[in-house]
Amino acid sequence: MAEPHVEEVIQGHPETAQEVDLALKPEEEAFLLSTTGLADADALKKLILDMQAEAAEAFPYPCIRRFDFVKCKISRLPCYGQLLSLVKDDPTALLLDIGCCFGTDVRKAIADGYPANNIIASDLRPDFWHIGHKLFMSDPATFPVTFVPGDVLDKTFIGTAPPVYDVPPLQRPELRSLRGLAPLAGHLRAIHASNFFHLFTEANQSAVAHALGALLAPTRGSMVFGTHVSRPKKGLRTEAPPPAPGYLGNRMFCHDAQSWMDLWDGEVFRKGTVRVEAQIVEQAREDLVVLNPGVTFYQLVWCVTRL
Numbered sequence: 001m002a003e004p005h006v007e008e009v010i011q012g013h014p015e016t017a018q019e020v021d022l023a024l025k026p027e028e029e030a031f032l033l034s035t036t037g038l039a040d041a042d043a044l045k046k047l048i049l050d051m052q053a054e055a056a057e058a059f060p061y062p063c064i065r066r067f068d069f070v071k072c073k074i075s076r077l078p079c080y081g082q083l084l085s086l087v088k089d090d091p092t093a094l095l096l097d098i099g100c101c102f103g104t105d106v107r108k109a110i111a112d113g114y115p116a117n118n119i120i121a122s123d124l125r126p127d128f129w130h131i132g133h134k135l136f137m138s139d140p141a142t143f144p145v146t147f148v149p150g151d152v153l154d155k156t157f158i159g160t161a162p163p164v165y166d167v168p169p170l171q172r173p174e175l176r177s178l179r180g181l182a183p184l185a186g187h188l189r190a191i192h193a194s195n196f197f198h199l200f201t202e203a204n205q206s207a208v209a210h211a212l213g214a215l216l217a218p219t220r221g222s223m224v225f226g227t228h229v230s231r232p233k234k235g236l237r238t239e240a241p242p243p244a245p246g247y248l249g250n251r252m253f254c255h256d257a258q259s260w261m262d263l264w265d266g267e268v269f270r271k272g273t274v275r276v277e278a279q280i281v282e283q284a285r286e287d288l289v290v291l292n293p294g295v296t297f298y299q300l301v302w303c304v305t306r307l
């Protein structure tokens with residue numbers, strides 16, 4: 001049998017992804033049943049598959065194919081406890097989820113006590129956010145997170161301010177009236193950015209890091225954190241297959257742990273004014289082994305905290 005074309009493998013075998021990836025952990029299933037209000041796991045599975053199909057039509061990111069949108073990844077990050085302590089100490093603390101997709105991670109943070117009114121979620125593709133409302137059976141009245149659609153690479157949207165070092169700006173912007181993220185400069189206590197940075201070139205990863213750094217409040221303990229694809233040595237992910245729709249393949253630029261730390265401590269922020277934790281974790285990825293048997297997959301798990 002002829003070797004299938006990479007695109008065909010990615011787009012033509014959703015059933016493989018379903019069998020391999022829709023293996024909800026018991027706590028994830030419990031979270032989804034309680035947030036959707038559904039009574040049984042079969043109805044939940046059908047809803048997830050229907051929403052996956054809709055989202056793949058909007059844009060076929062690998063994370064959609066792999067059901068990342070139901071996996072509450074934020075709570076698996078080592079600094080998740082730090083986020084919950086931060087908001088316990090300061091219930092007015094603003095959190096931004098950038099590249100939020102369906103908004104599952106902020107829903108998990110809300111279930112764990114983060115006030116929904118103090119959360120901003122942002123994504124280039126509002127379709128994903130709307131599908132999130134369908135999946136979780138919510139609407140803006142029942143789920144009062146502020147959603148601000150836009151492109152993080154658009155300077156009019158994200159802003160061009162340098163990081164704030166002294167006192168936080170006085171007037172907190174009215175979240176409901178936000179049309180971009182620039183007015184949040186110096187106001188955010190926490191930013192979550194998962195599976196996001198690796199979508200961009202090295203220069204754009206740096207630009208996005210600078211822009212997000214400028215949104216962070218100067219208050220000690222303010223944090224930006226997340227996870228994304230990495231390599232033990234920074235560079236293009238040459239060990240991956242060629243690009244396909246929604247998949248950067250061997251054109252993806254990856255930081256290593258040291259280059260990521262150097263970017264935040266010394267470039268985005270003045271050296272010594274942040275603590276950066278960054279750790280590379282090797283992951284098993286059955287879906288990528290289908291494409292390339294020799295593939296090794298690394299995630300960078302990281303947190304930058306202002307000192």
Ligand SMILES: C[S@@+](CC[C@H](N)C(=O)[O-])C[C@H]1O[C@@H](n2cnc3c(N)ncnc32)[C@H](O)[C@@H]1O
Nearest residue numbers: 063068099100101123124125151152153194195
């Ligand atoms: C791979 S998904 C990750 C979603 C989620 N954070 C997670 O961890 O599962 C990347 C998300 O970033 C969004 N995105 C891509 N490019 C963007 C841009 N230039 N500005 C803002 N969001 C963008 C996509 O629409 C998508 O929802």
